[in-house]
Amino acid sequence: MNTSSTAYINGKFLPLSEVTISPLDRGFIFGDGVYEAIPVYAGLAFRLDSHLQRLENSLIAIRLDNPCSNEQWRDIVNQLIEKNQSGDQSLYIQVTRGVAERDHAFPATKSATVFAMSKPLPAYQQEPIKAITRKDIRWQWCHIKSTALLGNLLLRQEAIDAGCQESILLRDGILTEGAASNVFIVKNNKIFTPEKNNNILPGITRDITIELAKENNIDITETKINEQELLNADEIWVTSATKEIAPVIELNGKPINGGETGPICQTLQNLFNQFKQTLRDHS
Ligand SMILES: Cc1ncc(COP(=O)(O)O)c(C=O)c1O
Incomplete structure (x- = not known):
């Protein structure tokens, strides 16, 4: 695992090894979140609009407000690609319902956790x-x-x-x-x-x-x-x-x-x- 790659957490770009989340994050406690995995070819996020639309659909389905506009998502994604040497990569973005006292019911205050990271595209693409x-x-x-x-x-x-x-x-x-x-x-x-x-x-x-x-x-x-x-x-x-x-x-x-x-x-x-x-x- 390349922990020196740059990741994104709640508005900040940091080395992946320095990203921390609370154990009370509902993503950790309940798996209360959604994600996207986006291939990047030659520094370009492939079909980004389709991935952002699917993310929006997943968020609507779990009744979580989208924490970013598409423009903000595009900015996060493009900055992350650039900070990880462009080229080919696999980008991962995740939104959880954030930190709250452990309770099945949704928390009254909204504070989604937004996380994104990049790793190299796997070598096994298209292999039988x-x-x-x-x-x-x-x-x-x-x-x-x-x-x-x-x-x-x-x-x-x-x-x-x-x-x-x-x-x-x-x-x-x-x-x-x-x-x-x-x-x-x-x-x-x-x-x-x-x-x-x-x-x-x-x-x-x-x-x-x-x-x-x-x-x-x-x-x-x-x-x-x-x-x-x-x-x-x-x-x-x-x-x-x-x-x-x-x-x-x-x-x-x-x-x-x-x-x-x-x-x-x-x-x-x-x-x-x-x-x-x-x-x-x-x-
Ligand atoms: C359950 C499941 N179905 C289908 C897919 C394929 O989706 P995509 O082509 O957008 O990667 C994935 C991808 O991870 C998956 O987890």
Whole structure:
């Protein structure tokens, strides 16, 4: 962990190692907060407006006033990028309901805690992964990007314990998403992905993948996918800001597409890379 990187806490930029919060912060005590993870390519926060909109949606859903205007967020994000040597990074921003006496009820006085940090983009982007299927044991408001991630953590750890990198989740036999990713499948050259609802996080990388497929006349449908359709898929991949588009080459110990990245996944990875390159060229 690079603790000498610069972080942001409640109006101040500080070395990460010097950031402190109260043990009474409701983020610490209850997981009463929301967050965003934003990829930065060549010093530019990727799809920042979409991330800020999703943050606003999460804050509305947990009845917490947005502590910053979009202009203030953009300023915090851009200063943080610059103070961490620009280039490629992964930015994390978090808002909690702040410090208050421990009580389930919301505190009468509002004092949100705003925290942001930067770390290098992980090296495993787009790498093929192995996955397992698991019952989606999480709560029913998965569209909120809540810091309370215990269900996701337990499910991700089950994948790690099984020698895999991700758990793909099914609620009542219907595919929802990964422990920290959205899921796409291919059958007969057509792409399918679960529709947006309260069972999945509306991933920004998911949106970009759908846009790229549509712009390039690749058949894509947002729909319900059942367990058999998942298990019989020709290709599967997951998307997230950190994994980008990562092919699942083994599910529950069985190879998918012969254990290789499938052709449609490869096409989308190429389109995604071209898209990023265009951004880099204009930065
Ligand atoms: C549960 C869950 N679903 C989906 C995603 C993908 O979202 P995004 O593409 O915006 O990173 C994430 C990202 O962390 C996640 O935690």
